[in-house]
Amino acid sequence: MMVHPSRMWTCHWARRCVHRYLDADGSLPLTDREIRRLEAHLAICARCARTAEDYRRLRRALAEWSQRRAPDPAMVERMHATVRALVAGDAG
Amino acid sequence: MSSSGGHDERRRAGMKSATAAGSHDVHRAPSRERAEPSAAFARYVEQEIEMLLRVARTLTGSWPDAEDLVQDTLVRAYRGISGFDGAHPRAWLLTILRNTNVNSRRRRRPDLLDGDGELDRHRPAFGATVAPSPEQTVTDRVLGDELQGAVDALDDRFRVVLLLIDVDDLTCREVADVLGIPVGTVLSRLSRARERIRVHMRTNPRAGRS
DSSP, X not given: OOOOHHHHHHHHHHHHHHHHHHHTOTXXXXXXXXXXXXXXXXXXXXXXXXXXXXXXXXXXXXXXXXXXXXXXHHHHHHHHHHHHHHHHHHHO | OOOOHHHHHHHHHHHHHHHHHHHHHHTTSOHHHHHHHHHHHHHHHHTTHHHHHHHHHHHHSSHHHHHHHHHHHHHHHHHHGGGOOSSOHHHHHHHHHHHHHHHHXXXXXXXXXXXXXXXXXXXXXXXXXXXXXXXXXXXHHHHOHHHHHHHHHSOHHHHHHHIIIIISOOOHHHHHHHHTOOHHHHHHHHHHHHHHXXXXXXXXXXXXXX
């Protein structure tokens, strides 16, 4: 099936933007116009929509890793103790 | 999870030097000026300790090394608090963490070549020095070996960016701070890492189900 060049360009653009869209990264926000354009494209392009869904699944799966990679509470407490020792040393 | 005796020793040594650094400052500054930076330091740092440990774990590949790195970072941050303007404390801490990590690796690199004994003691990246808990074992099984394998198979540059963003929950700018690379490079590495995993998930549909 032939895909119109302008559609291919939009797919390329969408693939570049989709990470910032899914992450809702406050440090690199998409503009409202970019969001509307991307959502409109995902609504009509099955391939890009499937890719976006794959990325969503990946993000969800990796977010689960965050729990098993949490630091040991005893280690966190040791770091808090370090902060207290530094501050106490300063207060003398 | 606890670290080895060697790390405990180094930690105690670090605490001692941290206190000594603080005492040194006490003699330099009048008491009211002293109290304010200390209070500010505690305020900026306390809420970021867990984040620092997570990021350090991703950078070093082991919890004992992460603890050492964060310990050194806290001491350096404390020493530099008077020069910090209070804007973006997380970015400030991540930059210190990065510099501390770079210096630490620079110091360690020649040691790795000092004979077979040192090589034997070297921990592999992501190598668990402590047995996983039963809960962690179950979680690992649920997440699927395929996804773990796909992440492990990524080149270091891509894997670290992916883990910092998707697991440690940093923003792209924060990752740029901690790795000392442009934001555009972070985005590019993230995109490539996710795409490689996505292709893997497509060919191994069980991966990523959780």
